[in-house]
Amino acid sequence: MKRWSQIKSLVDGTGSGLQVVVPPSGATAWLTTATAGAMAFLAVFALALSLATTRLADRWSSELARTATLRISATTSELAAQVAAAETVLATTPGIASFRVFSDAEERALLEPWFGPDLPVDALPIPKLIEIVEDDTGLDADALRLRLQGEVPGAVLDDHTRWRAPLVQAANRLRLFALLSMALILATLGGMVTLAAHASLAANGQVIRVLRLIGATDSFIARAFVRRFSGRAVAGSAIGVILGMLAILALPSASTQGGFLTGLGFVGAGWILPLLIPPVAGLVAYVATRMASGRTLRDMT
Amino acid sequence: MIELNDVGYGFGGGDLFSSITLDIQPGSFHFLTGPSGAGKTTFLRLCYLDLQASKGELRIFGKSFAEMGRDDIAMVRRRVGVVHQNCQFLDHLSVADNVALPLAVSDLAMDNDNLDQLLDWVGLSQRRRAMPPELSGGERQRAALARAVIMSPDILIADEPTGNVDWEMSQRLLHLLVELNAMGKTILFATHDLNLIRAAKAQVSARVLRLRNKRLQLAGADL
Numbered sequence: 001m002k003r004w005s006q007i008k009s010l011v012d013g014t015g016s017g018l019q020v021v022v023p024p025s026g027a028t029a030w031l032t033t034a035t036a037g038a039m040a041f042l043a044v045f046a047l048a049l050s051l052a053t054t055r056l057a058d059r060w061s062s063e064l065a066r067t068a069t070l071r072i073s074a075t076t077s078e079l080a081a082q083v084a085a086a087e088t089v090l091a092t093t094p095g096i097a098s099f100r101v102f103s104d105a106e107e108r109a110l111l112e113p114w115f116g117p118d119l120p121v122d123a124l125p126i127p128k129l130i131e132i133v134e135d136d137t138g139l140d141a142d143a144l145r146l147r148l149q150g151e152v153p154g155a156v157l158d159d160h161t162r163w164r165a166p167l168v169q170a171a172n173r174l175r176l177f178a179l180l181s182m183a184l185i186l187a188t189l190g191g192m193v194t195l196a197a198h199a200s201l202a203a204n205g206q207v208i209r210v211l212r213l214i215g216a217t218d219s220f221i222a223r224a225f226v227r228r229f230s231g232r233a234v235a236g237s238a239i240g241v242i243l244g245m246l247a248i249l250a251l252p253s254a255s256t257q258g259g260f261l262t263g264l265g266f267v268g269a270g271w272i273l274p275l276l277i278p279p280v281a282g283l284v285a286y287v288a289t290r291m292a293s294g295r296t297l298r299d300m301t
Numbered sequence: 302m303i304e305l306n307d308v309g310y311g312f313g314g315g316d317l318f319s320s321i322t323l324d325i326q327p328g329s330f331h332f333l334t335g336p337s338g339a340g341k342t343t344f345l346r347l348c349y350l351d352l353q354a355s356k357g358e359l360r361i362f363g364k365s366f367a368e369m370g371r372d373d374i375a376m377v378r379r380r381v382g383v384v385h386q387n388c389q390f391l392d393h394l395s396v397a398d399n400v401a402l403p404l405a406v407s408d409l410a411m412d413n414d415n416l417d418q419l420l421d422w423v424g425l426s427q428r429r430r431a432m433p434p435e436l437s438g439g440e441r442q443r444a445a446l447a448r449a450v451i452m453s454p455d456i457l458i459a460d461e462p463t464g465n466v467d468w469e470m471s472q473r474l475l476h477l478l479v480e481l482n483a484m485g486k487t488i489l490f491a492t493h494d495l496n497l498i499r500a501a502k503a504q505v506s507a508r509v510l511r512l513r514n515k516r517l518q519l520a521g522a523d524l
Contacts, residue, residue: 021405023393210389213351214403214448215379217372 021224032196036236039189044244044274050178052264057171068159070130083128086152093144097135190288193229197292222293233285237278302327302487303348308357318515330482330505332498333491335512341491345460349381350374382449386461388441390433397429400447423447439470456487471497479504
Protein backbone atom coordinates (compact mmCIF):
# COMPACT_ATOMS: atom_id res chain seq x y z
CA MET A 1 0.00 0.00 0.00
CA LYS A 2 2.85 2.33 0.86
CA ARG A 3 4.57 1.33 -2.36
CA TRP A 4 1.42 2.16 -4.35
CA SER A 5 1.19 5.53 -2.64
CA GLN A 6 4.80 6.25 -3.61
CA ILE A 7 4.13 5.30 -7.22
CA LYS A 8 0.93 7.35 -7.26
CA SER A 9 2.70 10.37 -5.83
CA LEU A 10 5.37 10.00 -8.52
CA VAL A 11 2.74 9.91 -11.25
CA ASP A 12 0.81 12.78 -9.67
CA GLY A 13 3.99 14.74 -9.26
CA THR A 14 3.22 15.20 -5.61
CA GLY A 15 6.20 13.15 -4.49
CA SER A 16 8.42 15.43 -2.54
CA GLY A 17 10.58 18.53 -2.54
CA LEU A 18 9.98 21.00 -5.32
CA GLN A 19 6.82 19.43 -6.66
CA VAL A 20 4.84 19.76 -3.42
CA VAL A 21 4.39 23.47 -3.99
CA VAL A 22 1.92 22.71 -6.77
CA PRO A 23 -1.29 21.32 -5.27
CA PRO A 24 -2.55 18.03 -6.67
CA SER A 25 -5.17 18.66 -9.31
CA GLY A 26 -7.17 15.40 -9.23
CA ALA A 27 -8.94 14.49 -12.47
CA THR A 28 -6.83 16.88 -14.55
CA ALA A 29 -3.67 15.07 -13.50
CA TRP A 30 -5.06 11.69 -14.50
CA LEU A 31 -6.38 13.15 -17.75
CA THR A 32 -2.86 14.28 -18.66
CA THR A 33 -1.45 10.87 -17.78
CA ALA A 34 -4.18 9.05 -19.70
CA THR A 35 -3.77 11.24 -22.79
CA ALA A 36 -0.02 10.69 -22.76
CA GLY A 37 -0.73 6.95 -22.49
CA ALA A 38 -3.12 7.00 -25.45
CA MET A 39 -0.66 8.99 -27.55
CA ALA A 40 2.16 6.58 -26.71
CA PHE A 41 -0.07 3.61 -27.60
CA LEU A 42 -0.70 5.14 -31.04
CA ALA A 43 2.99 6.03 -31.40
CA VAL A 44 3.92 2.36 -30.92
CA PHE A 45 1.71 1.42 -33.88
CA ALA A 46 3.05 4.26 -36.01
CA LEU A 47 6.57 3.11 -35.20
CA ALA A 48 5.70 -0.49 -36.02
CA LEU A 49 4.17 0.61 -39.32
CA SER A 50 7.23 2.67 -40.13
CA LEU A 51 9.60 -0.23 -39.46
CA ALA A 52 7.42 -2.73 -41.34
CA THR A 53 7.19 -0.53 -44.44
CA THR A 54 10.94 0.06 -44.32
CA ARG A 55 11.51 -3.69 -44.32
CA LEU A 56 8.98 -4.16 -47.10
CA ALA A 57 10.50 -1.47 -49.32
CA ASP A 58 13.98 -2.89 -48.77
CA ARG A 59 12.79 -6.40 -49.59
CA TRP A 60 10.97 -5.38 -52.74
CA SER A 61 13.93 -3.31 -53.84
CA SER A 62 16.62 -5.89 -53.24
CA GLU A 63 14.85 -9.15 -54.00
CA LEU A 64 13.17 -8.06 -57.22
CA ALA A 65 15.78 -5.71 -58.57
CA ARG A 66 18.11 -8.46 -59.80
CA THR A 67 15.60 -10.77 -61.40
CA ALA A 68 13.61 -10.81 -64.64
CA THR A 69 11.09 -13.17 -66.19
CA LEU A 70 10.92 -14.31 -69.78
CA ARG A 71 7.48 -15.43 -70.95
CA ILE A 72 7.25 -17.51 -74.13
CA SER A 73 3.86 -17.88 -75.79
CA ALA A 74 3.61 -20.28 -78.72
CA THR A 75 1.53 -23.16 -80.01
CA THR A 76 2.14 -26.51 -78.27
CA SER A 77 4.13 -27.81 -81.23
CA GLU A 78 6.43 -24.76 -81.38
CA LEU A 79 6.84 -24.15 -77.66
CA ALA A 80 9.74 -26.55 -77.04
CA ALA A 81 11.71 -25.10 -79.95
CA GLN A 82 11.11 -21.55 -78.82
CA VAL A 83 12.21 -22.38 -75.27
CA ALA A 84 15.39 -24.01 -76.61
CA ALA A 85 16.10 -20.95 -78.79
CA ALA A 86 15.52 -18.66 -75.80
CA GLU A 87 17.92 -20.73 -73.69
CA THR A 88 20.56 -20.37 -76.39
CA VAL A 89 20.08 -16.61 -76.48
CA LEU A 90 20.20 -16.34 -72.66
CA ALA A 91 23.30 -18.51 -72.44
CA THR A 92 25.18 -16.13 -74.69
CA THR A 93 23.85 -12.87 -73.20
CA PRO A 94 26.27 -11.01 -70.92
CA GLY A 95 25.04 -9.94 -67.48
CA ILE A 96 23.06 -13.09 -66.73
CA ALA A 97 24.26 -15.15 -63.77
CA SER A 98 21.75 -17.96 -64.23
CA PHE A 99 18.39 -18.79 -65.73
CA ARG A 100 15.88 -21.54 -65.07
CA VAL A 101 12.82 -22.79 -66.95
CA PHE A 102 9.79 -23.22 -64.68
CA SER A 103 8.68 -26.84 -64.50
CA ASP A 104 5.05 -27.84 -65.13
CA ALA A 105 4.65 -28.41 -61.40
CA GLU A 106 5.87 -24.88 -60.61
CA GLU A 107 3.53 -23.37 -63.20
CA ARG A 108 0.67 -25.41 -61.78
CA ALA A 109 1.48 -24.08 -58.32
CA LEU A 110 1.46 -20.51 -59.64
CA LEU A 111 -1.97 -20.99 -61.22
CA GLU A 112 -3.41 -23.05 -58.39
CA PRO A 113 -4.92 -20.09 -56.47
CA TRP A 114 -7.06 -19.27 -59.52
CA PHE A 115 -7.78 -22.64 -61.17
CA GLY A 116 -7.47 -25.18 -58.37
CA PRO A 117 -5.00 -28.03 -57.83
CA ASP A 118 -5.90 -30.33 -60.78
CA LEU A 119 -5.13 -28.01 -63.65
CA PRO A 120 -4.11 -29.97 -66.81
CA VAL A 121 -1.13 -27.83 -67.70
CA ASP A 122 -0.11 -30.13 -70.56
CA ALA A 123 -3.45 -29.73 -72.32
CA LEU A 124 -3.63 -25.94 -72.10
CA PRO A 125 -1.72 -23.35 -74.15
CA ILE A 126 -0.03 -21.90 -71.10
CA PRO A 127 3.08 -19.76 -71.73
CA LYS A 128 6.43 -21.07 -70.52
CA LEU A 129 8.27 -19.01 -67.93
CA ILE A 130 12.03 -18.63 -67.54
CA GLU A 131 13.41 -16.97 -64.41
CA ILE A 132 16.56 -14.93 -65.07
CA VAL A 133 18.99 -13.86 -62.33
CA GLU A 134 21.36 -11.05 -63.19
CA ASP A 135 25.02 -10.99 -62.21
CA ASP A 136 26.85 -8.00 -60.71
CA THR A 137 27.45 -6.34 -64.08
CA GLY A 138 23.72 -6.17 -64.74
CA LEU A 139 21.58 -7.04 -67.72
CA ASP A 140 20.97 -4.79 -70.74
CA ALA A 141 17.24 -5.49 -71.01
CA ASP A 142 16.71 -3.46 -74.19
CA ALA A 143 19.50 -5.28 -76.06
CA LEU A 144 18.13 -8.63 -74.93
CA ARG A 145 14.64 -7.68 -76.11
CA LEU A 146 16.02 -6.86 -79.58
CA ARG A 147 17.78 -10.23 -79.83
CA LEU A 148 14.70 -12.10 -78.64
CA GLN A 149 12.53 -10.24 -81.15
CA GLY A 150 14.57 -11.76 -83.96
CA GLU A 151 15.24 -15.24 -82.60
CA VAL A 152 12.28 -16.01 -80.29
CA PRO A 153 9.27 -14.08 -81.64
CA GLY A 154 6.89 -15.31 -78.93
CA ALA A 155 9.09 -14.16 -76.02
CA VAL A 156 8.30 -11.21 -73.74
CA LEU A 157 10.93 -9.99 -71.25
CA ASP A 158 9.61 -8.57 -68.00
CA ASP A 159 12.35 -7.04 -65.86
CA HIS A 160 9.79 -6.21 -63.05
CA THR A 161 10.57 -2.48 -63.26
CA ARG A 162 7.03 -1.64 -64.30
CA TRP A 163 5.37 -2.95 -61.15
CA ARG A 164 8.30 -2.93 -58.73
CA ALA A 165 8.76 0.86 -58.78
CA PRO A 166 5.19 1.73 -57.70
CA LEU A 167 5.34 -0.90 -54.95
CA VAL A 168 8.58 0.47 -53.55
CA GLN A 169 7.19 3.99 -53.90
CA ALA A 170 4.01 2.94 -52.06
CA ALA A 171 6.05 1.37 -49.27
CA ASN A 172 8.18 4.50 -48.98
CA ARG A 173 5.05 6.66 -48.87
CA LEU A 174 3.62 4.48 -46.10
CA ARG A 175 6.85 4.86 -44.15
CA LEU A 176 6.66 8.63 -44.61
CA PHE A 177 3.05 8.66 -43.40
CA ALA A 178 4.02 6.58 -40.38
CA LEU A 179 6.84 8.99 -39.50
CA LEU A 180 4.50 11.93 -40.06
CA SER A 181 1.95 10.26 -37.77
CA MET A 182 4.57 9.94 -35.06
CA ALA A 183 5.47 13.60 -35.42
CA LEU A 184 1.79 14.56 -35.24
CA ILE A 185 1.28 12.36 -32.18
CA LEU A 186 4.19 14.06 -30.42
CA ALA A 187 2.96 17.49 -31.51
CA THR A 188 -0.52 16.65 -30.18
CA LEU A 189 1.03 15.53 -26.90
CA GLY A 190 2.97 18.80 -26.75
CA GLY A 191 -0.19 20.80 -27.47
CA MET A 192 -2.19 18.90 -24.89
CA VAL A 193 0.49 19.38 -22.22
CA THR A 194 0.72 23.08 -23.09
CA LEU A 195 -3.04 23.49 -22.62
CA ALA A 196 -2.97 21.52 -19.37
CA ALA A 197 0.00 23.54 -18.10
CA HIS A 198 -1.74 26.82 -18.98
CA ALA A 199 -4.88 25.65 -17.16
CA SER A 200 -2.86 24.55 -14.16
CA LEU A 201 -0.91 27.82 -14.01
CA ALA A 202 -4.13 29.81 -14.26
CA ALA A 203 -5.81 27.68 -11.59
CA ASN A 204 -2.83 28.10 -9.28
CA GLY A 205 -2.63 31.89 -9.44
CA GLN A 206 -2.77 32.16 -5.66
CA VAL A 207 0.00 29.59 -5.22
CA ILE A 208 2.17 31.56 -7.62
CA ARG A 209 1.43 34.82 -5.76
CA VAL A 210 2.40 33.23 -2.43
CA LEU A 211 5.57 31.77 -3.89
CA ARG A 212 6.60 35.10 -5.36
CA LEU A 213 5.89 36.84 -2.09
CA ILE A 214 8.36 34.60 -0.30
CA GLY A 215 11.08 35.03 -2.92
CA ALA A 216 10.55 32.28 -5.48
CA THR A 217 12.13 32.99 -8.84
CA ASP A 218 10.17 32.37 -12.03
CA SER A 219 12.50 29.49 -12.87
CA PHE A 220 11.73 27.84 -9.49
CA ILE A 221 7.99 28.12 -10.09
CA ALA A 222 8.33 26.95 -13.69
CA ARG A 223 10.44 23.95 -12.56
CA ALA A 224 7.71 22.85 -10.18
CA PHE A 225 5.15 22.75 -13.00
CA VAL A 226 7.61 21.34 -15.56
CA ARG A 227 8.55 18.42 -13.32
CA ARG A 228 4.95 17.63 -12.61
CA PHE A 229 3.86 17.56 -16.25
CA SER A 230 7.02 15.81 -17.48
CA GLY A 231 6.52 13.17 -14.79
CA ARG A 232 2.92 12.63 -15.82
CA ALA A 233 3.86 12.41 -19.52
CA VAL A 234 6.62 9.87 -18.84
CA ALA A 235 4.45 7.74 -16.56
CA GLY A 236 1.44 7.83 -18.90
CA SER A 237 3.47 7.10 -22.02
CA ALA A 238 5.29 4.23 -20.29
CA ILE A 239 1.93 2.60 -19.63
CA GLY A 240 0.83 3.32 -23.23
CA VAL A 241 4.03 1.82 -24.64
CA ILE A 242 3.67 -1.36 -22.58
CA LEU A 243 0.07 -1.80 -23.75
CA GLY A 244 1.05 -1.01 -27.34
CA MET A 245 3.86 -3.55 -27.31
CA LEU A 246 1.54 -6.18 -25.86
CA ALA A 247 -0.95 -5.44 -28.63
CA ILE A 248 1.78 -5.80 -31.27
CA LEU A 249 2.81 -9.09 -29.68
CA ALA A 250 -0.77 -10.28 -29.95
CA LEU A 251 -0.83 -9.69 -33.73
CA PRO A 252 -0.56 -12.86 -35.89
CA SER A 253 3.04 -13.68 -36.78
CA ALA A 254 4.39 -12.87 -40.25
CA SER A 255 3.44 -15.33 -42.98
CA THR A 256 3.55 -15.47 -46.77
CA GLN A 257 -0.22 -15.83 -46.94
CA GLY A 258 -0.84 -12.87 -44.66
CA GLY A 259 1.47 -10.67 -46.65
CA PHE A 260 2.18 -7.17 -45.38
CA LEU A 261 -0.33 -6.99 -42.50
CA THR A 262 1.05 -9.96 -40.61
CA GLY A 263 4.54 -8.48 -40.89
CA LEU A 264 3.46 -5.43 -38.85
CA GLY A 265 5.60 -5.52 -35.75
CA PHE A 266 9.10 -5.30 -34.42
CA VAL A 267 12.01 -7.56 -35.26
CA GLY A 268 15.08 -8.14 -33.09
CA ALA A 269 16.59 -4.91 -31.80
CA GLY A 270 13.53 -3.08 -33.15
CA TRP A 271 11.77 -3.98 -29.88
CA ILE A 272 14.04 -1.48 -28.12
CA LEU A 273 12.78 1.46 -30.19
CA PRO A 274 9.32 1.78 -28.51
CA LEU A 275 11.12 2.11 -25.19
CA LEU A 276 12.43 5.45 -26.41
CA ILE A 277 8.89 6.85 -26.60
CA PRO A 278 8.48 7.67 -22.83
CA PRO A 279 11.71 9.71 -22.61
CA VAL A 280 10.82 11.49 -25.85
CA ALA A 281 7.30 12.18 -24.49
CA GLY A 282 8.89 13.48 -21.28
CA LEU A 283 11.16 15.75 -23.32
CA VAL A 284 8.20 17.05 -25.35
CA ALA A 285 6.25 17.70 -22.14
CA TYR A 286 9.30 19.39 -20.60
CA VAL A 287 9.72 21.77 -23.52
CA ALA A 288 5.95 22.44 -23.79
CA THR A 289 5.53 23.16 -20.06
CA ARG A 290 8.71 25.21 -19.91
CA MET A 291 7.54 27.43 -22.74
CA ALA A 292 3.97 27.69 -21.40
CA SER A 293 5.07 28.50 -17.86
CA GLY A 294 7.73 30.96 -19.01
CA ARG A 295 5.18 32.85 -21.08
CA THR A 296 2.47 32.75 -18.40
CA LEU A 297 4.77 33.83 -15.57
CA ARG A 298 6.11 36.71 -17.65
CA ASP A 299 2.55 37.89 -18.26
CA MET A 300 1.57 37.41 -14.60
CA THR A 301 2.82 40.60 -12.98
CA MET B 302 17.57 50.09 3.91
CA ILE B 303 14.54 51.37 1.99
CA GLU B 304 14.85 54.82 0.43
CA LEU B 305 12.04 56.61 -1.34
CA ASN B 306 12.91 59.74 -3.27
CA ASP B 307 9.95 61.83 -4.43
CA VAL B 308 7.93 58.66 -5.01
CA GLY B 309 4.39 58.87 -6.35
CA TYR B 310 1.86 56.28 -7.31
CA GLY B 311 -1.40 56.60 -9.17
CA PHE B 312 -3.82 54.74 -11.34
CA GLY B 313 -6.80 55.59 -13.48
CA GLY B 314 -5.41 59.05 -14.12
CA GLY B 315 -5.30 60.15 -10.46
CA ASP B 316 -2.56 60.09 -7.83
CA LEU B 317 -3.05 57.93 -4.76
CA PHE B 318 -0.11 59.69 -3.19
CA SER B 319 2.82 61.71 -4.40
CA SER B 320 6.18 63.24 -3.46
CA ILE B 321 7.01 60.75 -0.74
CA THR B 322 10.57 60.93 0.48
CA LEU B 323 11.58 58.58 3.25
CA ASP B 324 14.64 56.72 4.46
CA ILE B 325 13.95 53.65 6.59
CA GLN B 326 17.07 52.95 8.58
CA PRO B 327 18.25 49.47 9.63
CA GLY B 328 16.92 48.42 13.04
CA SER B 329 14.16 51.04 13.07
CA PHE B 330 10.50 50.48 13.94
CA HIS B 331 7.95 52.40 11.88
CA PHE B 332 4.20 52.40 12.21
CA LEU B 333 2.23 53.41 9.13
CA THR B 334 -1.23 54.67 9.78
CA GLY B 335 -3.95 56.57 7.99
CA PRO B 336 -7.61 56.34 7.11
CA SER B 337 -8.98 53.50 5.03
CA GLY B 338 -8.25 54.07 1.36
CA ALA B 339 -5.31 56.34 2.08
CA GLY B 340 -2.97 53.91 0.33
CA LYS B 341 -1.25 52.09 3.22
CA THR B 342 -1.33 48.71 1.48
CA THR B 343 -0.22 50.26 -1.81
CA PHE B 344 2.65 51.99 -0.04
CA LEU B 345 3.75 48.71 1.53
CA ARG B 346 3.46 46.91 -1.83
CA LEU B 347 5.83 49.49 -3.25
CA CYS B 348 8.21 48.76 -0.40
CA TYR B 349 8.28 45.01 -1.05
CA LEU B 350 8.47 45.57 -4.80
CA ASP B 351 5.02 44.22 -5.64
CA LEU B 352 4.23 47.50 -7.41
CA GLN B 353 6.35 49.95 -9.32
CA ALA B 354 6.15 53.64 -8.48
CA SER B 355 4.64 55.92 -11.11
CA LYS B 356 7.35 58.46 -10.44
CA GLY B 357 10.40 58.98 -8.29
CA GLU B 358 12.94 56.38 -7.24
CA LEU B 359 12.75 53.56 -4.72
CA ARG B 360 15.98 51.94 -3.56
CA ILE B 361 16.16 48.90 -1.37
CA PHE B 362 19.35 47.44 0.07
CA GLY B 363 21.21 50.01 -2.02
CA LYS B 364 19.74 48.95 -5.37
CA SER B 365 17.26 50.89 -7.45
CA PHE B 366 14.02 49.01 -8.16
CA ALA B 367 13.99 50.40 -11.69
CA GLU B 368 17.24 48.59 -12.45
CA MET B 369 16.16 45.23 -11.05
CA GLY B 370 15.26 42.19 -13.10
CA ARG B 371 12.66 39.63 -12.04
CA ASP B 372 15.25 37.42 -10.35
CA ASP B 373 16.72 40.42 -8.51
CA ILE B 374 13.26 41.17 -7.11
CA ALA B 375 12.92 37.56 -5.94
CA MET B 376 16.31 37.80 -4.19
CA VAL B 377 15.26 41.02 -2.44
CA ARG B 378 12.03 39.40 -1.25
CA ARG B 379 14.06 36.71 0.50
CA ARG B 380 15.41 39.50 2.68
CA VAL B 381 11.98 41.05 3.26
CA GLY B 382 9.40 39.24 5.39
CA VAL B 383 5.78 40.14 4.65
CA VAL B 384 2.69 39.57 6.80
CA HIS B 385 -0.74 40.43 5.38
CA GLN B 386 -4.07 41.00 7.02
CA ASN B 387 -5.48 38.24 4.81
CA CYS B 388 -2.43 36.06 4.80
CA GLN B 389 -2.30 33.51 2.04
CA PHE B 390 -0.97 30.01 2.40
CA LEU B 391 -0.67 26.91 0.28
CA ASP B 392 -3.76 25.15 1.56
CA HIS B 393 -2.54 21.67 0.60
CA LEU B 394 0.48 21.96 2.90
CA SER B 395 0.55 21.78 6.68
CA VAL B 396 1.32 24.77 8.87
CA ALA B 397 4.90 23.53 9.39
CA ASP B 398 5.44 23.05 5.64
CA ASN B 399 4.02 26.49 4.92
CA VAL B 400 6.25 28.10 7.50
CA ALA B 401 9.29 26.30 6.05
CA LEU B 402 8.33 27.10 2.44
CA PRO B 403 10.69 30.11 2.05
CA LEU B 404 13.60 27.76 2.81
CA ALA B 405 12.46 25.33 0.10
CA VAL B 406 12.06 28.20 -2.34
CA SER B 407 15.61 29.32 -1.60
CA ASP B 408 17.00 25.77 -1.84
CA LEU B 409 18.05 25.89 1.80
CA ALA B 410 17.95 22.91 4.12
CA MET B 411 15.40 22.97 6.91
CA ASP B 412 16.56 22.43 10.47
CA ASN B 413 13.70 20.74 12.33
CA ASP B 414 14.87 22.07 15.70
CA ASN B 415 14.86 25.62 14.39
CA LEU B 416 11.41 25.11 12.92
CA ASP B 417 10.16 23.72 16.24
CA GLN B 418 11.59 26.70 18.09
CA LEU B 419 10.03 29.11 15.64
CA LEU B 420 6.60 27.46 15.89
CA ASP B 421 6.96 27.46 19.65
CA TRP B 422 7.87 31.16 19.60
CA VAL B 423 4.63 32.03 17.79
CA GLY B 424 2.67 29.53 19.91
CA LEU B 425 1.82 27.10 17.12
CA SER B 426 3.87 24.06 18.09
CA GLN B 427 0.66 22.12 18.80
CA ARG B 428 -0.76 23.11 15.41
CA ARG B 429 2.19 22.23 13.22
CA ARG B 430 0.33 19.46 11.39
CA ALA B 431 -2.89 21.44 10.97
CA MET B 432 -3.89 22.60 7.51
CA PRO B 433 -4.28 26.38 6.93
CA PRO B 434 -8.09 26.32 6.52
CA GLU B 435 -8.31 24.83 10.03
CA LEU B 436 -6.54 27.81 11.64
CA SER B 437 -8.24 30.68 13.43
CA GLY B 438 -7.54 34.28 12.41
CA GLY B 439 -4.93 34.76 15.13
CA GLU B 440 -3.25 31.46 14.33
CA ARG B 441 -3.06 32.40 10.65
CA GLN B 442 -1.39 35.70 11.52
CA ARG B 443 1.14 33.98 13.75
CA ALA B 444 1.84 31.34 11.10
CA ALA B 445 2.34 34.13 8.56
CA LEU B 446 4.71 35.85 10.97
CA ALA B 447 6.70 32.64 11.44
CA ARG B 448 6.89 32.18 7.67
CA ALA B 449 7.99 35.80 7.27
CA VAL B 450 10.88 35.48 9.72
CA ILE B 451 12.16 31.96 8.98
CA MET B 452 14.66 33.36 6.47
CA SER B 453 15.84 35.83 9.09
CA PRO B 454 14.94 38.79 6.88
CA ASP B 455 16.52 42.21 7.30
CA ILE B 456 13.15 43.92 7.25
CA LEU B 457 9.66 42.83 8.19
CA ILE B 458 6.64 44.49 6.60
CA ALA B 459 3.30 43.85 8.27
CA ASP B 460 0.09 45.03 6.61
CA GLU B 461 -2.71 45.30 9.20
CA PRO B 462 -1.72 42.00 10.84
CA THR B 463 -4.03 42.74 13.76
CA GLY B 464 -7.02 43.65 11.60
CA ASN B 465 -8.87 40.37 12.09
CA VAL B 466 -7.88 39.48 15.66
CA ASP B 467 -8.98 40.48 19.12
CA TRP B 468 -7.13 42.94 21.36
CA GLU B 469 -5.30 40.25 23.29
CA MET B 470 -4.03 38.64 20.09
CA SER B 471 -3.08 42.09 18.74
CA GLN B 472 -0.96 42.61 21.83
CA ARG B 473 0.63 39.23 21.39
CA LEU B 474 1.51 39.90 17.74
CA LEU B 475 2.83 43.34 18.62
CA HIS B 476 5.00 41.80 21.30
CA LEU B 477 6.48 39.36 18.75
CA LEU B 478 7.29 42.23 16.39
CA VAL B 479 8.88 44.20 19.22
CA GLU B 480 11.00 41.17 20.05
CA LEU B 481 12.12 40.95 16.43
CA ASN B 482 13.03 44.62 16.46
CA ALA B 483 15.05 44.04 19.61
CA MET B 484 16.97 41.42 17.63
CA GLY B 485 17.92 44.11 15.13
CA LYS B 486 15.24 43.60 12.52
CA THR B 487 13.69 46.60 10.80
CA ILE B 488 9.92 46.72 11.18
CA LEU B 489 7.36 48.55 9.05
CA PHE B 490 3.92 47.99 10.57
CA ALA B 491 0.76 49.33 8.95
CA THR B 492 -2.27 49.66 11.19
CA HIS B 493 -5.26 51.90 11.59
CA ASP B 494 -5.49 50.95 15.28
CA LEU B 495 -4.20 54.00 17.16
CA ASN B 496 -4.68 52.28 20.53
CA LEU B 497 -2.24 49.61 19.44
CA ILE B 498 0.29 52.28 18.46
CA ARG B 499 -0.15 53.96 21.82
CA ALA B 500 0.32 50.62 23.57
CA ALA B 501 3.47 49.97 21.52
CA LYS B 502 5.05 53.24 22.57
CA ALA B 503 5.60 51.80 26.02
CA GLN B 504 7.56 48.89 24.55
CA VAL B 505 9.52 50.30 21.62
CA SER B 506 10.88 53.51 20.24
CA ALA B 507 8.88 53.80 17.06
CA ARG B 508 8.28 56.48 14.46
CA VAL B 509 4.71 56.87 13.31
CA LEU B 510 4.06 57.74 9.67
CA ARG B 511 0.65 58.89 8.53
CA LEU B 512 -0.69 58.81 5.00
CA ARG B 513 -3.12 61.65 4.55
CA ASN B 514 -4.13 63.86 1.64
CA LYS B 515 -1.84 61.96 -0.72
CA ARG B 516 1.19 62.77 1.44
CA LEU B 517 3.23 60.89 4.01
CA GLN B 518 3.62 62.81 7.25
CA LEU B 519 5.42 62.15 10.46
CA ALA B 520 2.70 61.89 13.10
CA GLY B 521 3.19 63.95 16.20
CA ALA B 522 1.86 64.26 19.69
CA ASP B 523 -1.77 63.79 18.61
CA LEU B 524 -1.14 60.07 18.93
